[in-house]
Amino acid sequence: MSLILTLNAGSSSLKFSVYQDDAVLCTGQVERLFGEAALLLDENGLRSTKPLGPVDHAGALAAVIEALEPVLTGRKVSGVGHRIVHGGPDRRDPAELTEETIEELRAYAPFAPLHQPHNLACVVAARRLFPDAVQIGCFDTAFHRSHPWVNDTFALPRALYDEGVRRYGFHGLSYDYVTAHLARTEPELAKSRVVICHLGNGASLCAVRDGQSVGSTMGFSALDGMPMGTRCGQVDPGVLLYLMVQKGMSPREIEDLLYRESGLKGLSGISGDMRTLLESDAPEAAEAIEYYVFRLSREIGAMAAVLGGIDGLVFTGGIGQNAAPIRARACTRLGFLGIRLDEGANLSGLTDIGAGEVRVLRLATDEESVIAGAVRARLEA
Numbered sequence: 001m002s003l004i005l006t007l008n009a010g011s012s013s014l015k016f017s018v019y020q021d022d023a024v025l026c027t028g029q030v031e032r033l034f035g036e037a038a039l040l041l042d043e044n045g046l047r048s049t050k051p052l053g054p055v056d057h058a059g060a061l062a063a064v065i066e067a068l069e070p071v072l073t074g075r076k077v078s079g080v081g082h083r084i085v086h087g088g089p090d091r092r093d094p095a096e097l098t099e100e101t102i103e104e105l106r107a108y109a110p111f112a113p114l115h116q117p118h119n120l121a122c123v124v125a126a127r128r129l130f131p132d133a134v135q136i137g138c139f140d141t142a143f144h145r146s147h148p149w150v151n152d153t154f155a156l157p158r159a160l161y162d163e164g165v166r167r168y169g170f171h172g173l174s175y176d177y178v179t180a181h182l183a184r185t186e187p188e189l190a191k192s193r194v195v196i197c198h199l200g201n202g203a204s205l206c207a208v209r210d211g212q213s214v215g216s217t218m219g220f221s222a223l224d225g226m227p228m229g230t231r232c233g234q235v236d237p238g239v240l241l242y243l244m245v246q247k248g249m250s251p252r253e254i255e256d257l258l259y260r261e262s263g264l265k266g267l268s269g270i271s272g273d274m275r276t277l278l279e280s281d282a283p284e285a286a287e288a289i290e291y292y293v294f295r296l297s298r299e300i301g302a303m304a305a306v307l308g309g310i311d312g313l314v315f316t317g318g319i320g321q322n323a324a325p326i327r328a329r330a331c332t333r334l335g336f337l338g339i340r341l342d343e344g345a346n347l348s349g350l351t352d353i354g355a356g357e358v359r360v361l362r363l364a365t366d367e368e369s370v371i372a373g374a375v376r377a378r379l380e381a
């Protein structure tokens with residue numbers, strides 16, 4: 001009996017699944033990395049939670065491998081699929097992760113420091129643990145390679161574009177899943193103008209027409225666009241000059257500030273975790289949430305403009321799927337676009353939560369199924 005394992009290292013989580021053919025044998029994640037991390041495991045419908053303390057990605061990977069031991073022992077793992085956040089300017093398809101490819105992908109680590117090193121650490125560990133399995137990388141950036149040039153470039157001298165300073169866009173595996181899901185379940189909507197909001201610890205929005213990405217809020221790095229758990233989102237580049245020149249901050253200090261100390265964490269001074277902020281009575285938590293929903297409605301408007309209108313709005317990712325008040329507050333400003341929520345449906349956690357002209361959907365993303373599909377295709381080729 002041969003199996004496929006998927007590993008998806010996000011900025012606050014390590015998600016995994018084990019498949020036998022098309023069936024999920026077990027799935028789960030280590031969530032709240034660096035904080036009160038816990039291993040959540042779902043095996044044959046039986047759910048368990050194991051507190052781990054403040055582990056990092058390496059600690060999470062060790063815990064996942066240990067938890068999977070009883071599932072994998074005595075069975076052959078034929079393929080391991082990995083989420084790789086940055087694939088560079090040309091990758092449109094999944095790729096086999098050879099020694100050479102891994103080295104090439106390391107060059108993108110500076111543009112996704114919260115992800116790429118951890119994605120590649122998973123690859124190195126999996127190659128060691130499952131030396132006979134094929135290792136396949138699936139790239140967050142691949143879905144966006146259909147961007148038109150205007151969404152791909154910045155207004156900088158052209159030579160920088162030519163050397164790769166572009167808006168790559170991320171969360172592509174999630175957008176891939178959502179668009180394929182819509183094509184199956186809502187074929188008319190799938191052909192029209194849809195804005196997908198992937199709101200996890202990282203967050204981005206994607207403008208999709210007929211299943212293709214035509215715009216996204218994330219950019220050259222996984223910093224641009226929406227404010228995130230600990231990342232700033234869009235800022236005036238003049239702020240970076242100020243930090244460097246006036247305040248004498250080093251590149252490393254600025255990287256730390258923008259990636260690890262900003263966003264919801266920086267604004268609230270409490271946490272980058274949306275659940276914690278929604279539970280907090282502190283005015284700073286409320287202000288951080290106010291900024292988040294303000295920027296969310298602004299970015300939905302921007303993506304609707306990219307599409308020349310909007311027929312569907314999809315919320316997904318840990319926050320998009322689970323935080324009803326965030327969805328509700330972002331939508332209150334968007335009545336002018338025909339977006340209105342059915343408050344009861346939104347609160348009850350239904351899928352179809354719109355009450356206006358624009359369809360509004362709440363979906364659980366499934367990046368793992370996209371990764372497993374790519375591994376299966378490679379094994380059957």
Ligand SMILES: Nc1ncnc2c1ncn2[C@@H]1O[C@H](COP(=O)(O)OP(=O)(O)O)[C@@H](O)[C@H]1O
Nearest residue numbers: 010011012013200201202274275318319322323
């Ligand atoms: N029930 C919930 N209500 C509000 N926010 C939630 C809920 N469940 C998860 N979240 C938030 O989702 C975010 C994590 O999203 P996720 O997509 O799992 O992260 P990652 O970007 O690491 O993949 C965290 O901010 C977390 O607080």
Ligand SMILES: CC(=O)OP(=O)(O)O
Nearest residue numbers: 010011170200201202
């Ligand atoms: C690209 C990105 O920010 O991913 P995640 O939301 O999983 O951290």
Ligand SMILES: [Mg+2]
Nearest residue numbers: 010011200201
């Ligand atoms: Mg994620």
